[in-house]
Amino acid sequence: MSPHLFFVLKPIVHYSLHFLAPGLIAFIFFRKEWKKAWLIMIATMIVDADHLLATPIFDPDRCSIGYHPLHSYYAITVYFVLLFFPKTRIIAVGLLFHMFTDWQDCQWPLWLGPRLSMGPHHG
């Protein structure tokens, strides 16, 4: 893959995963109330507010996962626990999928080579 394609593709994948994929998940797993479930999952993006605690707020070379408080492994453990309660299940799926989205972002340089590590992803 050329570096140019990489820079174009990465944010597209990132924002598709953040906005479109939850819609698909909602439609498959929460069919009865999929629009509500979709909105709830998009709303879980609020956990990115923890970036405000970091300096700098955005660093393209930093991986959110394991760095910010709401993206820490402790937080992710809590999100897993929330899966077991019907009332928080949709939120938990949204949060875990959010973590997956941020995580896959960090993997691109590993897959494609360190030279490509300066992509415009949110960190």
Ligand SMILES: [Zn+2]
């Ligand atoms: Zn995030």
